[in-house]
Amino acid sequence: MSAPTPPRASIPRSGARQFAVSVVRQPYIWAVVALLLLIVINLIKDPGYLGISVNATTGNLSGNVIDILRASAPIMMIAIGMTLVIATRGIDLSVGSVMAVSGAVSMEFMNSSGDGSVGGAILAAAFAIGISAVLGAVNGVLVSIVGLQPFITTLITMLAGRGLAKVITSGQNTSASNEPFRWIANGTVFGFPVVFVIGAVIVAIVAVLIRRTALGLMIESIGINPKAARMAGIRPIGILISVYIVSGILAGIAGIFSTASVMTVEVAKTGLSAEMDAILAVVIGGTSLAGGKFSLTGSVIGALLIATLDKTIVFLAIPSSATPAFKALVIVVICLLQSRRVRALFNQRRAPRTPSAPTAPAPTAPRTTRKETVSA
């Protein structure tokens, strides 16, 4: 159609309003709505759902919100890494296995050294993150220099990674005792769970690195059109390798989070199908799997939503055989609401009502004209 610029764009607005509108227009708005909806459902079941109390015996804050924040931390880590990889048109299926490797390395290290000190915990974590970074680098080199497809490459590391975790622990679920390491997942600082604080700090660091420098733009440009990016002087190899390394490191941190919670690595279970949660969080957050533009905020919200959803299922006592169906249903609805076509449908219906002060002359688009004359 030969419609001119829509009238909404030409109307001047106040800053707050503009902000509100820009938030509502974010692709992850439906994830926020779903998150609030889940909390409301929980509140209906138990009005005290959001209550936070101090536990008399342990002295820690306790409450459902705290649990959700704690459970969301590992998902947040892998989702952030996955967002960057997906923005370059790639995918990282190996995050779950890297979690298992990282957990296996740290548990095995602390188990054999028998060191319960802070130093032992830091050494174990550093060792685990180092190996995760190496695995990420392998992915990056295979994708960027060798030119293998990201899907295949990371599928290989996914299978090999879990195998590696089994080799490291000789197939056993390995436990260790180290109080500082356990504190990472179970302790609190200023009332907040340590995992969530660490996670939030890491997200902030990544966000600053990506958004305050040209790095984010370069990643997006590789995702949108690798050839044009190269012509413009961006070297894809270095950026691709570092993106996969970052994803590996973040998966390693997620592995530490999830094994520290029980101080046991379960080689067949730790991080199992975590890549699916990560991809879901990214998609729910509004980043397209086709690469290009990405939203770190969206992925964080996606991670929070998945954690809330998991907790809600248990809180509502949904029978275990129905849980996967329930989870799938919620996610399908969110994805549907986010799809461009469905959104366009909504916008069309909402368009006439948005301008509160219809001072602009009626545009030539026939449908709008008709409705505006009716409302005027």
Next chain:
Amino acid sequence: MSKTASFRAFAGIALVGAMALGITACSGGSSAESTGAAGSDGELTTIGFVAVGPEGGWRTANEQNIQDSFSKENGFDLKYAPATNGDQNSQITAFTSFIDEGVDAILLSATEATGWESVLERAQEAEIPVVLLDRGIEPNDTSLYTSHIAPDNVGISASAAEWANAQFPDGANYVVLEGPPGLSVVNDRNKGWDETIDANMKKLESQSANWSTEEAKSVFETILKANNNDVQLVFAQNDEMGLGAALAVEEAGLKPGTDVKIITIDGTKAALTALSEGRLSFVAEYNPLFGDTAIDVVKSALAGETVESDIVVPSVTFDSPEAATEALPTRQF
């Protein structure tokens, strides 16, 4: 025309010649082999073991025991094929390649209960006896396999429920932490429990924690919050999940063993240690050490004798820290 005909004739002769050579080579090889085997005091029986692979303490103990029992000293050559990440397809592939190799017998611990009919029929055609270890198949068609050796899941969880009835004569609120829905183990353990547990015991929730400590901890901390800590009993269908529940109880500031009693099934070292410390309350063993029984079954099947199609491995229960402490030093798994 005549040219192609003569070529065909030539090709035919060449083919026959090659086959004849091949056959003589074959027979030569086999005769050499048999003499070699005779020299080393009887031929080894080849066994294919389609296994689950690393899954937890119990599985490791079970598969290690099978591998140790079917040793070269006992006259067996065991080929161990664990599943890739619990995938049934990889098991079926391993199973068919064992048939093609022509092993003498196949041991199978299936990751999924259903979908085994066609490969089991192929094994039957090849006259290879199949012995199911631990995990059964569904539908349970006993004509498809030689024997199924396993501890009795229904009986074990029934004994756990009897203990719970005795502990809480006035009733209590309880939660079941089960394995992934659909497994025969999960169905059997649910069946034994549900049939035996008293009516005054109130089931608050039954959730899957996928056999995992981490998931069980996360699930149970939420269940405790949803019920304001008003849970007196947990029936965890394996040790790992029970240990996870114990961690969640401790995190909530309660004391496992007194505030919340936890029942687990399997009886691994980790669980018995926790029981001896009072963190668990009841551990029902699911005996993984039945390698000797499996050897007897395989031997009599190969000798052409009839074997019982369902063999129950005896298991014991531990209901006190003392019993656990006593059993710990000699625990093999």
